Amino acid sequence: MTRAFHDLGGEPAGALDRCEHPTSFFEKRIDAMLMLLSDGRRRLIRVDEHRRTMEQFGAELYWSLPYYQRWLHSITSLMLEKGILTREELDARMAEIRARYGAGGG
Amino acid sequence: MLGWLRFARVTVRAGADMRARFSAGERVVVLDRVHSGHMRTPVYVRGKVGEVVRVVGPMLNPEQLAYGFSGAPGKMLYRVRFRQTDLWPDYSGSARDCLELELYEHWIAPEASRAGGTQ
Numbered sequence: 001m002t003r004a005f006h007d008l009g010g011e012p013a014g015a016l017d018r019c020e021h022p023t024s025f026f027e028k029r030i031d032a033m034l035m036l037l038s039d040g041r042r043r044l045i046r047v048d049e050h051r052r053t054m055e056q057f058g059a060e061l062y063w064s065l066p067y068y069q070r071w072l073h074s075i076t077s078l079m080l081e082k083g084i085l086t087r088e089e090l091d092a093r094m095a096e097i098r099a100r101y102g103a104g105g106g
Numbered sequence: 107m108l109g110w111l112r113f114a115r116v117t118v119r120a121g122a123d124m125r126a127r128f129s130a131g132e133r134v135v136v137l138d139r140v141h142s143g144h145m146r147t148p149v150y151v152r153g154k155v156g157e158v159v160r161v162v163g164p165m166l167n168p169e170q171l172a173y174g175f176s177g178a179p180g181k182m183l184y185r186v187r188f189r190q191t192d193l194w195p196d197y198s199g200s201a202r203d204c205l206e207l208e209l210y211e212h213w214i215a216p217e218a219s220r221a222g223g224t225q
Contacts, residue, residue: 049171
């Protein structure tokens, strides 16, 4: 049988970090986006699509991202995949935001 | 996280005109077969024998929902109970400890078919 990288049941994992951590505004926004995109009115993302998309990241990207960053990447991928956003629209908006915050060309 | 819990409710009820192949009390083996793409049967339970606790009902198929399809026709979903000592060879807790998983009908077979090889 083949074990996908996200299928961890029974693998050694060390001690659990049981500490709660405060949710940042950024994380709350991502949560809100996913809830709105998946609500009964819009139904643009199903939980199974969300999981499948994160499974498709590959181990390297998946493990390099914190929890809510995975959500953000999944939302972005699904919006592009479904043609709700185009890469051009996304790039243009990102450039606009970078300019607004005066970020350098990096 | 309430929103997430609502969102992550794994199953969506499908049409009711579907017969359950297994019933409560029956012993079943989890199939260990090659499957590419999204599925919800973890590796640690493959090939293990458990007991059907209850028939949950027909649900839209998550393996199809995952790719934007309708998930119809649904798949029958079962709650299956495994002994922890059957799942983990080095389990040190009580021999009565159990784990329950919800599994779709196409991932389980009668226990009797276990010796039969490549089901």
